[in-house]
Amino acid sequence: MWFWLLAFVGFYFLFRWYWYRQILQNLTDKYVFITGCDSGFGNLLARQLDEQGLRVLAACLTQRGTEQLKEATSQRLQTIILDVTDSENVAAAASWVKQQVGDRGLWGLVNNAGIGSPVAPNGWLTKNDFCKILNVNLVGMIDVTLSLLPLIRKSKGRIVNVSSIVGRISMTGGGYSISKYGVEAFSDSLSRERQNTTMWFWLLAFVGFYFLFRWYWYRQILQNLTDKYVFITGCDSGFGNLLARQLDEQGLRVLAACLTQRGTEQLKEATSQRLQTIILDVTNSENVAAVASWVKQQVGDRGLWGLVNNAGIASPIAPNGWLTKNDFCKVLNVNLVGMIDVTLSLLPLIRKAKGRIVNVSSAAGRLSLTGGGYNISKYGVEAFSDSLRRELCSFGVKVCIIEPGAFKTHITDPKDFQETIQQIWSCLPEETKESYGKGSLDIYFKAMHIMVDIISSKLSLEQRSFPAELSCETENQPRRGWGYTWEAASSRERQNTTMWFWLLVIMGFYFLFRWYWYRQILQNLTDKYVFITGCDSGFGNLLARQLDEQGLRVLAACLTQRGTEQLKEATSQRLQTVILDVTDSENVAAAASWVKQQVGDRGLWGLVNNAGISSPIAPNGWLTKNDFCKVLNVNLVGMIDVTLSLLPLIRKAKGRIVNVSSGAGRLSLTGGGYSISKYGVEAFSDSLRRELCSFGVKVCIIEPGAFKTHITDPKYFQETIKQIWSHLPEETKESYGKSSYDIYFKNMHSSVDVVSSKLSLVTDCMEHALTAVHPHTRYSAGWDVKLIYLPLSYLPTSLVDFLWSLVTVSLAKMLLKQDP
The missing domain is CATH 3.40.50.720 (NAD(P)-binding Rossmann-like Domain)
Structure with missing residues (x-):
C-alpha cells in the first residue's frame, strides 16, 4: 500500500513540476515593468528578461543606475527614473509606460523597489524610522500597482510583489517586517479579486481517485x-x-x-x-x-x-x-x-x-x-x-x-478482577496501604466496575x-x-x-487546569494605571468604563472634546481624559508627557492601542494611494508612535501592551488598507513581544471579528462606496462591470447586518489581558473569527483562494437575483 501511496505522491509532484514548467509563447511582444533596477534582484532580472527577448521597462532611482543598465543590455530595454515615494513621479512613470505599451497593455509588473534599514529593537526607533521604510516598501508599492492596474488588466497580465520571509514571521524590530506583512496582505487581497482554481481541481480529483483506489485495493479477497x-x-x-x-x-x-x-x-x-x-x-x-x-x-x-x-x-x-x-x-x-x-x-x-x-x-x-x-x-x-x-x-x-x-x-470478567484485587490488597503491607489510603481499594473497585460495565x-x-x-x-x-x-x-x-x-x-x-491557570487575577489593581486610545465610543469607551468600575486608574484618550465630556459623566473621578490624534506626532509626544506626570515613579501598567478606522474598504483597483495611507497612518503608524512614546514607562512597571488587531490581520479577504494595517499590527506585536519578554513586559493581541461600532456603521460604508464609485474612470467601471457596484454594495450591506452588538466579548478579552496573572498571547472574539478567519488562515494559500472564489461567486449570483 505504501508503494502505491508513494507512487501517487510522486505522480502529483511530477504533474506539479510539469504544470509549472510550461512557458508562454511569443514573449517578445510582452512588456514588463520592473522597479528598483539600480542593483540587486531588479537589475539582474531586467538583464535576464532582456536576454529572453521581452520588452523590459526598467525603473531606477538614479541616473547612474539607468546608464549602467543600458550599457549591459540591448536597445529593446527602456529605462526611467522613479522614486516610488513620490506620487507625482509615479503618475508620470505610469503615463510613460502607457505610451510605451500602447493598446497591448502591460504584461508584467515587478514591485521590487525596497529598503531594509533601519532594523533595530523597536524601543530604539522613532515613528519616522518606521515611516521611512513603510513609504518605500508598502505605500510606494501600492501606489505603483494602482497606477498601472488598468494596463495590467487590459493584457490579463501578472503582478509580482517582492515580499520576504519576514513577511511570514516577524523576528526583528523596525518597519521592514511590518512592511512585508503588508505586502503579503495587499497581494492576497489583490489576487482574490481574480481567482484561479484549475490546479486545485486536479489535486482534488487525484485525492478522490486515491481514496477510490484505496477502497478497491483493500476489498480484494484471495481465491482458493x-x-x-x-x-x-x-x-x-x-x-x-x-x-x-x-x-x-x-x-x-x-x-x-x-x-x-x-x-x-x-x-x-x-x-x-x-x-x-x-x-x-x-x-x-x-x-x-x-x-x-x-x-x-x-x-x-x-x-x-x-x-x-x-x-x-x-x-x-x-x-x-x-x-x-x-x-x-x-x-x-x-x-x-x-x-x-x-x-x-x-x-x-x-x-x-x-x-x-x-x-x-x-x-x-x-x-x-x-x-x-x-x-x-x-x-x-x-x-x-x-x-x-x-x-x-x-x-x-x-x-x-x-x-x-x-x-x-474472559479477561475482562468482573468477578475475576474483584477477587484478584481483593487478594492483592490483603497481601499488601500496612505501610503501603496507609500511603495509598485506606479508601483507595474502594475507589479502585468502583473505577474498575464502571469500566467493566461499559465495555462492548x-x-x-x-x-x-x-x-x-x-x-x-493485496498488501494488508x-x-x-x-x-x-x-x-x-x-x-x-x-x-x-x-x-x-x-x-x-x-x-x-x-x-480544568487551563481554566484555573488563566482565571488567576492580579491583586492590588487599584494602584495600576492603564492608558487607552480611541475612547470616544466602541471598544475603547466600554473598556474605560469597565476598568474604572474595577478600580483601576484609567487614562482615557479621546479624539474629540465631546468624547472626553461624555466619558467623564459616565465614570468616577479616578478616570482622567486627554485629547489625542494618533496621527499627530506632537500630540502623541504631549500625551506621553502627560501620562508620565500622572503615573510618576510607578510606571504605566497597561497600554491599550485601540484607536482605529476601517474605511475605505473596497476593491483595490477602485482606491488610491491616499485611501491606503489614511488607514495605515491611524491603525499602524499611529499605534507604533504611541507605543514607542510610552515604552519606557511600561518597562518600568513591567506592564502590559494590548494591541487591537482583527480577524483581518490573519486573513486578507477585502481590498483597502484595513487588512494591511492589521497584518502590520500582528507583525509589530510579535516582534515587540519577543523583544520585551526579557524585561518582564507582556504583549497581547486582540483579534475581534465584526462588531457594531462606529467603524462598521452601514450608512458610512454606503456613502463611502458611492463616493469612490462616482470618482472612478469609466474605463475602470467597464473593466469591473457595471454590476460589480451593486454586488459590492449589497455584499457590504448584508455583511454589516450580521455584526455582533455584544462589545463586551472584546472588552472582556482586553480586561483579562491587563489583569490576569497569565494572559494569553492572542485573544479571538466573535464567531466569525473562530469559525472562519482562524481556520482558513492555517490552510494553504491556494486552497483559501479556491474556497473564497466559490463563496464570492455564489454570493454574487445570490445577490444579483435579489430585488434592488
Whole structure:
C-alpha cells in the first residue's frame, strides 16, 4: 500500500513540476515593468528578461543606475527614473509606460523597489524610522500597482510583489517586517479579486481517485482459501473461539489451540470436521515445540498460511505499587514471551507459504494508563510485530497488528478482577496501604466496575478484521484498530466508551487546569494605571468604563472634546481624559508627557492601542494611494508612535501592551488598507513581544471579528462606496462591470447586518489581558473569527483562494437575483 501511496505522491509532484514548467509563447511582444533596477534582484532580472527577448521597462532611482543598465543590455530595454515615494513621479512613470505599451497593455509588473534599514529593537526607533521604510516598501508599492492596474488588466497580465520571509514571521524590530506583512496582505487581497482554481481541481480529483483506489485495493479477497491452513491460539472463548468458527465457515482449514480439554470439545461441537484442535499452554516451551511439530504434520509441504497469536491474559491490573515482580511476569509470559515462542516455532512454515502473521495487541499497546503487566506486554507486542514485519517483508510474509479496545471476554470478567484485587490488597503491607489510603481499594473497585460495565460485547467488530488480514489479496494494513478507540471511526454499529472515558478524563483535567491557570487575577489593581486610545465610543469607551468600575486608574484618550465630556459623566473621578490624534506626532509626544506626570515613579501598567478606522474598504483597483495611507497612518503608524512614546514607562512597571488587531490581520479577504494595517499590527506585536519578554513586559493581541461600532456603521460604508464609485474612470467601471457596484454594495450591506452588538466579548478579552496573572498571547472574539478567519488562515494559500472564489461567486449570483 505504501508503494502505491508513494507512487501517487510522486505522480502529483511530477504533474506539479510539469504544470509549472510550461512557458508562454511569443514573449517578445510582452512588456514588463520592473522597479528598483539600480542593483540587486531588479537589475539582474531586467538583464535576464532582456536576454529572453521581452520588452523590459526598467525603473531606477538614479541616473547612474539607468546608464549602467543600458550599457549591459540591448536597445529593446527602456529605462526611467522613479522614486516610488513620490506620487507625482509615479503618475508620470505610469503615463510613460502607457505610451510605451500602447493598446497591448502591460504584461508584467515587478514591485521590487525596497529598503531594509533601519532594523533595530523597536524601543530604539522613532515613528519616522518606521515611516521611512513603510513609504518605500508598502505605500510606494501600492501606489505603483494602482497606477498601472488598468494596463495590467487590459493584457490579463501578472503582478509580482517582492515580499520576504519576514513577511511570514516577524523576528526583528523596525518597519521592514511590518512592511512585508503588508505586502503579503495587499497581494492576497489583490489576487482574490481574480481567482484561479484549475490546479486545485486536479489535486482534488487525484485525492478522490486515491481514496477510490484505496477502497478497491483493500476489498480484494484471495481465491482458493479452502487449501490454506490457519493456526489460532487462545480458542477456548472470546476472539479466538469466534474467529475459529468464522474461518471454518469460510472453508479455511483451521488449527485451533485451546488451553483446556473442555475448550477443544466445545469448539469441535460447533464446527465442521475440517477444524482440528490441540491443547496448548504458550508458557510451556516443550508444549509449544510439540504443537509446532503437530502443525508441521498437518500442513505438509504447503506450509502454514496464517498464524493468529490471540492467547492472552490481563490480570492482575492494579497500581504498580501494589504488585510484585511475579505479577508482571505472569502476564508477560503469556502475552509477550509466549507469543514470541509460538511465532518463532512456526516461522519456517509461514515463510514456506509466504503467509500472514496476525498478532493481537491492544489500545493499551499505544497508551499506558493502568498499572500491571498488561500494558507493558502489549507495548512489547507492537515492538515485536514491527520488527518482524520489516524483517520478513523480503520473504513475502506480511505481519499485521490488531488493536482492540475493551470487549466482554474472559479477561475482562468482573468477578475475576474483584477477587484478584481483593487478594492483592490483603497481601499488601500496612505501610503501603496507609500511603495509598485506606479508601483507595474502594475507589479502585468502583473505577474498575464502571469500566467493566461499559465495555462492548460486539466481538464481531474485532473478529471481523481477522479474515480481512488473512484473506486480503493485496498488501494488508500494518495495524487495524477496533473497539473503544477506533470504533467511532471504523464502525457506526455501536459506540462504546471505555477508552474515550479516559480520554475525556484527561481532556477534562487539562481544561480544568487551563481554566484555573488563566482565571488567576492580579491583586492590588487599584494602584495600576492603564492608558487607552480611541475612547470616544466602541471598544475603547466600554473598556474605560469597565476598568474604572474595577478600580483601576484609567487614562482615557479621546479624539474629540465631546468624547472626553461624555466619558467623564459616565465614570468616577479616578478616570482622567486627554485629547489625542494618533496621527499627530506632537500630540502623541504631549500625551506621553502627560501620562508620565500622572503615573510618576510607578510606571504605566497597561497600554491599550485601540484607536482605529476601517474605511475605505473596497476593491483595490477602485482606491488610491491616499485611501491606503489614511488607514495605515491611524491603525499602524499611529499605534507604533504611541507605543514607542510610552515604552519606557511600561518597562518600568513591567506592564502590559494590548494591541487591537482583527480577524483581518490573519486573513486578507477585502481590498483597502484595513487588512494591511492589521497584518502590520500582528507583525509589530510579535516582534515587540519577543523583544520585551526579557524585561518582564507582556504583549497581547486582540483579534475581534465584526462588531457594531462606529467603524462598521452601514450608512458610512454606503456613502463611502458611492463616493469612490462616482470618482472612478469609466474605463475602470467597464473593466469591473457595471454590476460589480451593486454586488459590492449589497455584499457590504448584508455583511454589516450580521455584526455582533455584544462589545463586551472584546472588552472582556482586553480586561483579562491587563489583569490576569497569565494572559494569553492572542485573544479571538466573535464567531466569525473562530469559525472562519482562524481556520482558513492555517490552510494553504491556494486552497483559501479556491474556497473564497466559490463563496464570492455564489454570493454574487445570490445577490444579483435579489430585488434592488
